Amino acid sequence: MPELPEVETIRRQIEDYLPIKIEQVYYSDVSDSLFRPAVKFFNPKGLTILSIERKGKQMAWKLGEDEFILTHLGMSGGWRIKREKIGEKHTHVQFEGRDRSGQKIFLGYVDPRRFGEMGFVNLKTKEEFFAKLGVELTSSDYNSEYFYQSCRRYPERAIKVHLLDQKTFAGIGNYMACEICALAGVRPTRKCGKVTKVECEKMIEATHQVINGQISHSGLSFSGGYKDTTGNDGGGLSNLVVFHQETCGMCKKTAVKKMVLGQRGTYYCPHCQK
Numbered sequence: 001m002p003e004l005p006e007v008e009t010i011r012r013q014i015e016d017y018l019p020i021k022i023e024q025v026y027y028s029d030v031s032d033s034l035f036r037p038a039v040k041f042f043n044p045k046g047l048t049i050l051s052i053e054r055k056g057k058q059m060a061w062k063l064g065e066d067e068f069i070l071t072h073l074g075m076s077g078g079w080r081i082k083r084e085k086i087g088e089k090h091t092h093v094q095f096e097g098r099d100r101s102g103q104k105i106f107l108g109y110v111d112p113r114r115f116g117e118m119g120f121v122n123l124k125t126k127e128e129f130f131a132k133l134g135v136e137l138t139s140s141d142y143n144s145e146y147f148y149q150s151c152r153r154y155p156e157r158a159i160k161v162h163l164l165d166q167k168t169f170a171g172i173g174n175y176m177a178c179e180i181c182a183l184a185g186v187r188p189t190r191k192c193g194k195v196t197k198v199e200c201e202k203m204i205e206a207t208h209q210v211i212n213g214q215i216s217h218s219g220l221s222f223s224g225g226y227k228d229t230t231g232n233d234g235g236g237l238s239n240l241v242v243f244h245q246e247t248c249g250m251c252k253k254t255a256v257k258k259m260v261l262g263q264r265g266t267y268y269c270p271h272c273q274k
Ligand SMILES: [Zn+2]
Pocket: 248, 249, 250, 251, 252, 253, 254, 269, 270, 271, 272, 273
């Protein structure tokens, strides 16, 4: 599933072509569940994508002061960019237009498993969507004090389960949660109430390390899921220390342990994480 680094990779890759004037819109085999909030009219033809905001895994493409396309990639969604019409299977929505240099461009939304969502909304609705999400991890609001206070609210919760709470931290999924705990030296099962202030600082540093490391590799592709806008896999696998690893990438000697926590496969190093 795409997590924050994968969505940010896509955001940056599209941003390189902005502004994009949309001249034509194509739909193919669209299910009703794609559009949320539900819209009868979704036709941004003639409008221009000016900029792209992101909070967590949610993107908002700005088309005007009061016009936005919300796009959430769900489990397997992604955007492709091509100079000719995109023929890839499961391309449900496609915009044809002109990029900043006046060249023809196609932006296609591809989603084999159809858990992604898209909406054509006004500013108020966009703000409401963003407000429901937890803190953006690349903002200064995500700091050790915020982290510590959030842990105090759920003292009995396992720290890794806490990291996956989208209302507290926007954009962390399973691989990020495992990697953040590893790099911070904290066992995924540790109760939030037992996480120290110093460890909260380490969690913040570890988060930035995971995000920057993955973005520098164009994101993490795992078992045929995420692809970037060129249709290529991200190279982030080489940047993992515990997730789906046999030997810990930090101490380079201890076998990584796997367990199920909150119904999700969880990986940790019994030597490096306390
Ligand atoms: Zn280790």
